[in-house]
Amino acid sequence: MSSNQIALKNLVSMEALSNEEVMALIKRGIEFKNGAKVHYDDQHIVANLFFESSTRTHKAFEVAELKLGCDLLDFDVKTSSVNKGETLYDTILTMSALGVDVCVIRHPEVDYYKELIESPTITTSIVNGGDGSGQHPSQSLLDLMTIYQEFGRFDGLKVAIAGDLDHSRVAKSNMQILKRLGAELYFAGPEEWRSQEFAGYGQFVTIDEVIDQVDVMMFLRVQHERHDYESIFSKENYHRLHGLTQERYDRMKETAILMHPAPVNRDVEIADHLVEAPKSRIVEQMTNGVFVRMAIIEAVLKGRE
Ligand code: CP
Numbered sequence: 539m540s541s542n543q544i545a546l547k548n549l550v551s552m553e554a555l556s557n558e559e560v561m562a563l564i565k566r567g568i569e570f571k572n573g574a575k576v577h578y579d580d581q582h583i584v585a586n587l588f589f590e591s592s593t594r595t596h597k598a599f600e601v602a603e604l605k606l607g608c609d610l611l612d613f614d615v616k617t618s619s620v621n622k623g624e625t626l627y628d629t630i631l632t633m634s635a636l637g638v639d640v641c642v643i644r645h646p647e648v649d650y651y652k653e654l655i656e657s658p659t660i661t662t663s664i665v666n667g668g669d670g671s672g673q674h675p676s677q678s679l680l681d682l683m684t685i686y687q688e689f690g691r692f693d694g695l696k697v698a699i700a701g702d703l704d705h706s707r708v709a710k711s712n713m714q715i716l717k718r719l720g721a722e723l724y725f726a727g728p729e730e731w732r733s734q735e736f737a738g739y740g741q742f743v744t745i746d747e748v749i750d751q752v753d754v755m756m757f758l759r760v761q762h763e764r765h766d767y768e769s770i771f772s773k774e775n776y777h778r779l780h781g782l783t784q785e786r787y788d789r790m791k792e793t794a795i796l797m798h799p800a801p802v803n804r805d806v807e808i809a810d811h812l813v814e815a816p817k818s819r820i821v822e823q824m825t826n827g828v829f830v831r832m833a834i835i836e837a838v839l840k841g842r843e
Contacts, residue, residue, distance in 0.1 A: 589643070595644060613633075700725070782812055
């Protein structure tokens with residue numbers, strides 16, 4: 539039994555986790571990556587309900603659940619009664635009534651999970667796979683795991699988060715927890731997409747002011763499904779003003795790392811040929827996503843014991 543095996547009722551936001559719980563989940567993810575094995579013999583049913591598109595989060599949760607020996611309940615939004623007007627509450631109430639242990643949910647509505655975790659009838663555990671432009675806690679945890687593996691600490695690290703701040707659930711999840719863990723934060727990107735919400739967590743800068751000083755350069759995807767960015771920027775202009783060009787990559791410290799939650803809009807946020815460059819940890823982030831999600835599912839299943 540590892541001291542990093544914690545119990546959680548649900549996992550819906552980073553604010554809901556203490557620093558100790560965050561560190562335990564990161565370290566448990568690293569233990570899984572290093573070969574720790576858990577394979578449940580008794581039945582644990584998990585349903586992954588994705589009401590918004592996903593490759594990484596959806597499939598990494600599936601792989602994590604399969605590795606743990608969970609039973610996966612297929613749920614396809616397109617062929618479900620959602621098309622007959624069933625509400626999210628009623629879908630999850632049904633999952634709970636059927637005996638599903640954990641529902642991993644991605645949904646476009648910010649804070650969709652509140653009525654689910656407050657319901658006295660719904661007993662299934664909720665894991666947030668992303669709520670609109672609200673939170674993305676499993677992405678945040680895999681980002682933290684990637685940073686921790688690289689530097690072994692957060693305290694004093696200089697982290698720049700650059701791009702579509704306002705529409706990014708990744709930025710909002712990460713800024714809160716990184717500040718709490720002692721990192722120094724900088725926010726770069728178009729002024730049109732940076733609300734004052736960010737000012738409480740770090741300093742607004744231009745990418746060129748900080749690119750040669752930071753330890754972590756984290757780019758955000760331009761959320762073109764949430765707004766019409768091309769009415770403000772052409773792809774070329776965005777890349778030139780706010781993206782990672784070869785010249786900016788060369789100015790990054792030798793020890794600095796490049797991160798992006800992906801999918802990357804290649805040649806917009808990051809030049810195509812730099813996505814897998816030596817300083818990039820983007821592929822590592824995806825791999826770590828499986829192991830940290832094993833830690834998350836283990837924790838919520840333990841919370842049900
Ligand atoms: N990073 C991330 O959430 O990717 P998906 O939208 O593919 O899950």
